[in-house]
Each structure stands twice: as structure tokens, then as C-alpha cells.
Amino acid sequence: MVDLEQLAQQVIGGRADETGRLVKQALDEGMDAQTVLERGLIAGMAVIGMRFRANEIFVPEVLVAARAMKAGLELLEPVFAASGVQPLGTVVLGTVKGDIHDIGKNLVGMMLRGAGFRVIDLGVNVPQPKLLEAVAQHSPEIVALSALLTTTMGQMPLNIRALRDAGYAGKIMVGGAPLSQEFAEKAGADAYGANAPDAVEQALRLIGAAA
């Protein structure tokens, strides 16, 4: 029987192959996918989130852990799709127009997925029509936008206004190095996240789930 604590340790250590192997073994042994997700993958990523916040580890370690988590998630996703386990909510995520930075956005997306959200990642340099189209198509509980440049952070209020004008009534969360809580409030966002664990905490708050 797979030891889920050991699976969590593989995520923490960023060992993608071993993570995938243990997830597959757990499923083959008939273990419930939700249990594998919560007590293996999410438990591991939660430790990474805490260590990242405490400045005990840095971006490279988070990235390799996130990659390991992704390897495990890819094996669980078809099981969830087949069994109809409900995600916490849908997040439409993207880096704003004119901006091609995506390392932070990808981290945010992976941690949101790890927390149980369905994430529709629109990629980088996302023009407003593409964002509006995705929101109309997926009716997300949350739209999450990233900007890394002072020249692109101005896209935030423009996108937020366009989303509201189009009738989007869900929550909007923004982040990226040049942004701040104050900027987010002025832009009309519902939340600002300073880093990926914070993004998860904010997303849970926005949908009314305890962090």
C-alpha cells in the first residue's frame, strides 16, 4: 500500500518521476483519488507553500515541487473527470497583454490546481477579447491576472472595467511583482496576492472557503 506521507515527500523533494510512480501505484491499488490528492500531493505542496513564505526555500525549489505535483495531477485528472468530483471552483488565469512573464503565473496556477481549483490558463500576452471570450465560455468564479511590468500593470484596470462592462459578476484577483494591495484596490480588483500561497489563500477567501 502506498504511503501517502512518502508521496508528499516526493512532491516536497521535487521528484516528478517518483511522484508519478507512487500516484499510479496508489490508483492501481484502488486508493481513492481524492485521498491521494489531499493527503499526498496537496499535503506536500502545502509544506512547500509554508517554507516558501518563511523564506526557507526559493523559486527554484518551488518550481521543481510544482513540476512534481503536476506529474501527479496529470494522472489524477482523468480519474476526477470520470468520477465527477467537483472542483472548488474555476479560475481563468492569464498574464495581461504586452507581458510575456509567466513563471509567477504558472506557479500561481499550479498551486491553485493543487488546492482543488480547475484552472483555465490563457497563457501570456492575453488580449482583452480573448479574456472576455474565455470568461463567457467558462463562467469562472475567479479571474486571476498577472503583470510583471510597470508598462503592463495599467492593463489591470482596463481588463477589470471590460469584464464588469461585459456583465462578469465573479471575483477578480490580481498579482505580479510591481503590484500592491493599494494598486489592486484602485484598479477595482477584489483581491491582491503577493505570491502563490497568498493567491491560494485569497482564492479560498473569495469563494467563501476557509483557508
Ligand code: B12
Ligand atoms: C525572468 C524574467 C524575464 C524573462 C521571462 C521568462 C518567463 N517565461 O516568464 C524574460 C527574459 C523573457 C523577460 C523579459 C523582459 N523583462 Co523581465 N524579468 C524577469 C525576472 C528576472 C524574474 C521574473 C520572475 O519570473 N520572477 C519569479 C516569479 C516566481 O515571481 P513573480 O513573477 O513576481 O510572481 C510571484 C508574485 O508576483 C505573484 N504573482 C504573479 N502573478 C500573479 C497573479 C496573481 C493573480 C496573483 C494573485 C499573484 C501573482 O506570485 C508569484 C509566485 O510567488 C524579473 C526580475 C524580478 N526579480 O522580478 C525581470 C523583470 C520583471 N523584467 C523586466 C523587464 C524590463 C523585461 C523586458 C522589458 C526586458 C527587455 N528590455 O526586453 C522584457 C519584457 C518582455 C515582455 N513584453 O513581457 C523588469 C521590469 C521592470 C519594470 N518595472 O517594469 C524586471 C523587474 C527586471 C528589472 N529589474 O529590470 N524577463
